[in-house]
Amino acid sequence: MGTTFGLGELGFLIQGLKWTVLLAAIAFVGGGIGGLGVALARVSTSKPLRRITGGYIALFQGTPLLMQLFVIYYGLGLMGLMLPAWVAVAIAFTLHASAFLGEIWRGAIEALPKGQFEAARALGLHYVPRMRDVILPQALRIALPATIGFLVQLIKGTSLAAIVGFIELARAGQIVSNQTYAPLLVFTVVGALYFALCWPLSLYGSRIEGRIARATAR
């Protein structure tokens, strides 16, 4: 028992990092699809649909991700739905991300000039091509910086998957620190790995934000 922090341990952390990336990717893709649905529901003409998705967003934005993970992970089990841990965690993250991305994109859709919707309708475009070809491409562009910002949050948020025993980066860090008795070193490395993952995204996000700001300032 008890090793020092070496290449093997670093490898183990990187193994955890892979899971972190995978989890974030699943959550982002799932949340992207779900969020699109939520955003469209929020701007739809159906009042019940708006209400329901509004409540859904309030629930997921008003409770800690930690609780969402726990309740979904064990709540599904309680309902007799037996799923592998990573599936349950992916569902939890997807639901979480859908709420946040849905809200971000709703804001972007509503920020578009009304004239864009009207011009599309006046051309006879139906709902699907109107949204797919005219509205969403513009809205997603406006929402890109906020979306990337949320992706960074999501990557960091995957560290909470540790509480349900998922061995991603943060959990791997705990395990290694437990075996090497060098938690400071280990957590510095863990922090650095998160930083290396998130920082380029953050930079990219603020670059786009600057570009959009300049374009709209014209």
Next chain:
Amino acid sequence: MGYTLDFSVVIDALPSLLWGCLATIGLAQSGMSLALVIGVAGVVARGSNQRWLRGLVIGFVELIRNTPFLVQIFFLFFALPHIGLTLNPTVTAILALGLNGGAYAIEIIRGGVQSIDKGQIEAGLALGLHKGQVFRMIVLKPALRAIYPSLTGQFIMLTLTSSICSAIAAYELTSVAQRIESDTFRSFEVYFTITGLYLAISWLMMTGFSVFSRRYFNYPTR
């Protein structure tokens, strides 16, 4: 067989859960106040003409925004003692929340300050006010008003983030819940309940924020 939900243990533990809520609100409030101070100070420092100071602020913001809160709070709790600074869990939690919220607040408030018409600043200078006075008396309030929704949104997130402080044994709602859970083994009931309590807390805070906003930002705009 199977599992039957039984909320009686939760009802028995209600008083301690409510204390936990208060503790969470207290942590969040202190964290937010600190975050606001850091935010405003950071914006001032970010706009200074000292390169190193600007660099320091930018570095701080990027460091915080790109690492998980869990790592940050571990670092404060376990690393600071090695340089002779041993803070108890509650103080550590407030510090961690303040630093984390502060980094986001810097970026948000900076956006607000940039949205203020340059003419406002010039008008203040032309009246003979100094740069600091112009910032405090003329720029700050309209800037805060402009970004109030995103700032309060961030503060709600901070409140929810405080649940992670249980990792360093700070006293707050989640740690109370985990305590009850380990006493009763009634995990589902406990977690369902505190999820509801968190929802109530964030709703309460949102209400508080909007009341404050109506009071403080009571001047009309066009």
Next chain:
Amino acid sequence: MPSTATHTVDAPHAADAPLIVMEDVNKWYGAYHALRDVNLSVRRGEKIVLCGPSGSGKSTLIRCINHLETIKSGRITVDGVRLDDSTRSVDAVRSEVGMVFQNFNLFPHMTVLQNCTLAPMRVRGVTVAAAEATAKRFLERVRIAEHAHKYPAQLSGGQQQRVAIARALCMEPKVMLFDEPTSALDPEMVKEVLDTMVSLARDGMTMVCVTHEMGFARQVADRVIFMADGQILEQADPESFFRHPTHPRARSFLGEILAHH
């Protein structure tokens, strides 16, 4: 040309049947009565200029024609199709009616060409090649074909508005609606857009234009319609309208806008 108030309807496709018929149309925005018992009929090939003070309901009127607004009571028929809120009737009408807005409303993320081919492809289902051929023809028509691969933001206001006209034409509509197409333009660009509209009018397109360009009205309108408070107060050929407007509101309105020019 004197104004005729033909009210026979539902005889589709007869060449001399009116293209647009509005009968007793009433429109409310909440508690505000925006159109009051509007009756209007537009013949094939007719050019109509709508004018009137701000808030009189001009935009509302033309937006009702292609169902961008729903009406409370009355009937609107376009080329024999009764607009009745059903998707079928709305689709049928919109594909016959082109519209040009004050703010152009080009899609900024698409090139000029893509702006023009989108609707024909998605609504009419024509092929890319066919849509592009049509688009090029109409871009040529508004003398802007050389900018086909630019994005709207790279064009001047006048050029953008001509693209918007071409985009509407690509659906080969039977009637074109214009809502103050030149009022968002810098003075030097107004003329290029008006010239395009004049040449469209010459080709026999049926047109309903909201505009305060009285020179344009004099040159091409068959009929000038004056609105105030959601009502049509006067309609006449431009000559008589400008020479001796009968309604006092029309007189004061004309006094105002002509003083500016």
Next chain:
Amino acid sequence: MPSTATHTVDAPHAADAPLIVMEDVNKWYGAYHALRDVNLSVRRGEKIVLCGPSGSGKSTLIRCINHLETIKSGRITVDGVRLDDSTRSVDAVRSEVGMVFQNFNLFPHMTVLQNCTLAPMRVRGVTVAAAEATAKRFLERVRIAEHAHKYPAQLSGGQQQRVAIARALCMEPKVMLFDEPTSALDPEMVKEVLDTMVSLARDGMTMVCVTHEMGFARQVADRVIFMADGQILEQADPESFFRHPTHPRARSFLGEILAHH
């Protein structure tokens, strides 16, 4: 009154010494030379109107006077104080110079009264009561005292601009600078602001105004200064300036703006 180009300086507080002196002032924005060797001296009680085409440097000139812009070379002296980038000289000058901007720049989160008392209290250190008494006097002066407790957003543009004038006056400055104070106003509000300025002028306030209101210039200016390309090309009393401008650029400029009125 003929223009005098007195260049004696640094004799502070002598009643006949010029209040503002600019000597060989040069200002650059990056590579752009915005003011070229500007020389100007303003006597106590003198009213000067600055005009010239857009981009000629009028705003830049008056902004240099209270150090909203720093200059590259030359000297600016206000009431005997040489502006030298030191906080002391900047403070001294700013508290003697009032400025009114095109866009009013009232502080939206303060009432009219608070707008007017802020600087006297914070800069001069007077008490609330004294500051409010002064503020009320000047609000009375611009005939807006009844709105003292309203917020800027609740006032019309003309009222806002009068508050901005009162705010500047509350610091009891020796000179007032105006940068196109009426050009952001709706036509009906221009007159109320101009009337206020005329009455200020009557009371003997030293004024430097950038404005294209030629009626105002005729009525109150002691001297009209014409700028182009960062240079002062002509200065004369209004009568001669409007009757026979000597510089060709001034002539064409006058032709242009008078055609509009």
Next chain:
Amino acid sequence: RNAVAQSLADIKSKGKLVVGIQGDNAPWGFVNTQGVQEGFDADIAKLFGKQLGLPVEFVPTAVANRIPALVTGRVDILFATMGMYPDRAKSIQFSKPYAANDIILVAAKGTAITTPADMKNFAIGVARSSAQDTAVTKVAPEGTTIRRFDDDAATIQALLSGQVQAVGANQFYPQRLNKSQPGAYERKLDFVRQYNGAGTRLGQKEWNETVNAFIDTIKANGELAKVYQTWMGFQPPEFPTSLEGIPFTVS
């Protein structure tokens, strides 16, 4: 109510044995840096799998989540260092004990703790929901500062960085603490000897019997002693035949 494997036959037909185990509690159960589950509990579970003729799948579970993982059917059985308590026995079915664990208090040598009452003067760290938590909470005088961390690693780290002055520990803590600061820490108090049992869901009579039979077998044939020697370096103690309020079998 839930579609959970109920009997031995169900598990056999599923083709694998899913075991809930600790992932970071060396030497009981931990995932090594190659990502492979190891430890005392892992070896016992493997023996069980061998006896059943089934491959073993490990699900590492955090201390606080062991019971939920079992109850919701995520795992078939817990070999997860489960201390046998009457309270827990209300939620899960314990088997006969297969391991013993001494719950103790550990602090730096100079720390003035000789009786449980002395704990009042210090901040005591424990891993939340662990046997140590239970023991310290029971024994410590009213008003003692008890800080509950997520796991052993954080608890040990808290002691090392001085955030707590003593920790509720199991028999392995001193060895681990002294690895990082040799000779600095010592056993201060002995609380209890606690027994660990395997956990199954309540009411699974046949399954519980299978587990008990397995434990009897390894106690008898020396396999248990071998595993003990490997991970703890000493021989297994005597195990009690009954514990107050904790039935080993389904009644």
